[in-house]
Amino acid sequence: MDLFDDLPLPTEDLHTAIGPGAVLMRGLGRAGDVQMLQAVESIIAQAPLLQPHTPGGYTMSIQTTRCGSVGWLSEPGGYRYSTINPRTGQPWPAIPACLMDFAIDAATQAGYPDFVPDSCMINQYLPGNKLGLHQDRDERDLRAPVVSLSLGLPAIFLFGGLQRTGKTQRYRLAHGDVVVWGGPSRLAFHGILPLAHGDHALVGQRRLNVTFRRVLPA
Numbered sequence: 001m002d003l004f005d006d007l008p009l010p011t012e013d014l015h016t017a018i019g020p021g022a023v024l025m026r027g028l029g030r031a032g033d034v035q036m037l038q039a040v041e042s043i044i045a046q047a048p049l050l051q052p053h054t055p056g057g058y059t060m061s062i063q064t065t066r067c068g069s070v071g072w073l074s075e076p077g078g079y080r081y082s083t084i085n086p087r088t089g090q091p092w093p094a095i096p097a098c099l100m101d102f103a104i105d106a107a108t109q110a111g112y113p114d115f116v117p118d119s120c121m122i123n124q125y126l127p128g129n130k131l132g133l134h135q136d137r138d139e140r141d142l143r144a145p146v147v148s149l150s151l152g153l154p155a156i157f158l159f160g161g162l163q164r165t166g167k168t169q170r171y172r173l174a175h176g177d178v179v180v181w182g183g184p185s186r187l188a189f190h191g192i193l194p195l196a197h198g199d200h201a202l203v204g205q206r207r208l209n210v211t212f213r214r215v216l217p218a
């Protein structure tokens with residue numbers, strides 16, 4: 001918190017292009033943070049967080065869950081999307097209205113006015129947890145962007161190019177920051193460095209990342 005946190009700033013100063021078709025919008029999620037955090041907690045209560053096992057036999061350090069009509073699964077046989085939560089045998093919870101409205105507004109501001117997500121992934125990072133460089137390529141509709149909202153402790157986000165070995169840029173993602181990317185950047189490699197210790201006033205000793213996707217063609 002600093003003295004100027006409450007002052008309105010011209011939005012163009014808060015929008016940073018980080019790649020072709022990719023924009024970082026600082027603080028866009030701050031206005032609705034309390035309600036969106038409550039919505040995330042209600043999803044976690046219905047579909048508990050789990051550490052995914054990758055097809056390669058590795059257990060990820062982060063804890064994940066999903067909502068929406070299709071949810072991402074990491075299984076011994078590979079990655080896929082499913083309409084059913086295999087743990088409960090039930091459909092995933094619906095995307096709460098406040099999160100749906102937020103994702104559509106963020107995509108529109110980033111230049112993707114037709115985005116309607118059908119899947120939302122919630123990732124929780126505790127101090128030390130990280131996410132290695134990867135591409136998000138399991139969605140059938142790769143024309144749609146991904147909208148990513150950060151809540152809680154800040155993280156260092158690595159954003160690279162279309163090759164795993166390419167150069168990466170580092171961005172600090174703080175509470176309320178939003179990244180939207182699609183178009184030529186849709187398959188860019190990206191990751192999160194190990195989370196530093198801290199305590200966020202609203203979210204506690206953790207970071208929550210909420211990503212919205214369009215998996216099935218509209």
Ligand code: MD6
Pocket residue numbers: 123131136146147148157179190191192209211
């Ligand atoms: C994170 N985000 O911010 C990790 N993937 O914790 C992602 O892996 C990600 O932010 C696809 C699109 C946006 C993202």
Ligand code: FE
Pocket residue numbers: 134135136190
């Ligand atoms: Fe990703």
